[in-house]
Amino acid sequence: MSLIVCRDLVKTYRLGEMEVRALRGISLTIEAGDCVAIMGASGSGKSTLMNILGCLDVPTSGTYRLEGTDVSTLGGSRLAEIRNRKIGFVFQNFNLIPRTTSRENVQLPLFYRGMPASEQRALALRALQRVGLADREHHHPAQLSGGQQQRVAIARALVTNPAIILADEPTGNLDSQASREIMDTLTQLNLEGITIILVTHEADIARYAHRIIMMKDGVIQSDRPTGDMFGARPAPQETGA
């Protein structure tokens, strides 16, 4: 059974009188353990696709099966549960809660599971260790560098042991050194078995994926292994984690 199976996903928005067709029939299968990059110019529908894959939104028509469950018809409360259990998000602007420590930010998904506080703390600390930030648990986002903030965000994404990590332009706000560290961290996690979906418009970042899906005008333009487009993947470096 494939991790993600999408059939004929269509998403239409109404903007006043106008109807915007953001997705015009996307069919897609992603296997567990894969690392996929979704590329495309702005307006290509890649953000809409990511929102649907991340269960933040539901398609207007078509089906989306996540680990065999059809999630395209679920209500807000069930979608929230699926996001909590199966999906970890990494955003371009990190999206950490300000004036809240790294550990508390990482604990957040566990908090909504109603997990006992001591258990939350232990799991959050382990996740921070995995991204090499165990010594930053009491720091607030403002006291961390961009790369460190993004690694806290990655720790928050993986603390629930999700099926997928969805990374939306994860290096968009970072310099090249920090970008490489973040991509190495994500690659390392992928090697440990977590499925990673990258949304990016940078070819350098997409090269870390096994497979690149190009989108244009709400449809998939091409879907090929990375080697076909850019040659070999960069080898992951030791992150010290």
Next chain:
Amino acid sequence: MNFLLMTVLVAFRVLGRNRMRSVLTMLGIIIGVGAVIAMVSIGEGAKAAVQAQIASFGTNVITILPGAMTTTGVRTGHGGAVTLIIADMEELRKIPGVTDVGWARRDAMQVVHENKNWFTTVNGVTPGYLVIRGWSTVSGDFFTQADNDTAAKVVLIGHTVAENLFGPGEDPVGATIRLKNIPFKIVGKLIAKGYDTRGSDQDDVVFIPFSTAERKVMGTKFLGSIGAGFLSAETPEQMAQIVDEVKRVLRQRHKLRPNQDDDFTVRNQLDTAKIQEGTSESMKLLLLAVASISLLVGGIGIMNILLVSVTERTREIGIRMAVGAKRRHILLQFLVEAVVLSALGGLIGVGVGVAGAKAASNIAGWPAIISGDILVIAFGFSALVGVFFGLYPANKASRLNPIEALRYE
């Protein structure tokens, strides 16, 4: 439960981050709750003081005054005519339900003890009067019916008079004082009653037997005429009926025709008490209305700040939703913040109210009665204000679209 507890902890932390704003937001509730408690406590204290004053007049007392009284309080009895006499009172004694009968007349004069003197009210009274008005002695004893019958020269002195004629700690009983140069033996010193409802000192008084006053001290135009008559009823319920009966008997004895006004005035102590209590009740309601308005304003303040907070924290709400917060989690979070704000404000308000009531009673010399009930009610009400005014912002927060909230700058 676990989740709720953690939400409360988070709410405390969030509010702690904006300490100044939180305190200012709570101010409305603090003032509202503080005002409710201070006002009700002072009001209760005033009511108790009035009740104590009324009780100091005696229990179930009916007063009969000679001469009619108009609504403006002007006496219209015939000048010099005697309209109330001892024989009237003896007749009223027969009315069922009447337990004691007494009468009095008074005059103001100088009383002298050795080298000290004091100007006071001298009351000529029967022993029944002393019982009806609830007097008792701290030392010595009342004069007796026999003293009254024989017009004995004995006197009971009030607390204020004793203070002015005798040294501190000196027992006046057995000493002799002079009224109009007539020596009187002090047989008893009375308890202190304090001020009456009209603010005059009830203890600035001496009592002598009625007949002594009539025959030896004050003189009279007509033997047996009295200044005021007093009856006590067995129970408060009988009082209205007794008042009617008193009027009927007196009109008959005074041979008044149906078209003539009463030539006497009957006062029921309960009526006075009801008026006093009614005044303090309506005062309390007014104060409560004012306090409720300030609680309402406080609640609107909380709603206002929470709406600002929801807008400021739109992104945070989006993040929380993305990592798995359900609508009810967000709703609960903001509702808890509202309730924490208002309940904390309520708690501080309780402290402020209690302190305010005590300070006011110290400054004004006015008693404040702080009942546990009002503390609980005021605190509970403040928490309810939080729930009520928190619902709208919390609902607004919980209805945000996670995608738009995440993109919010």
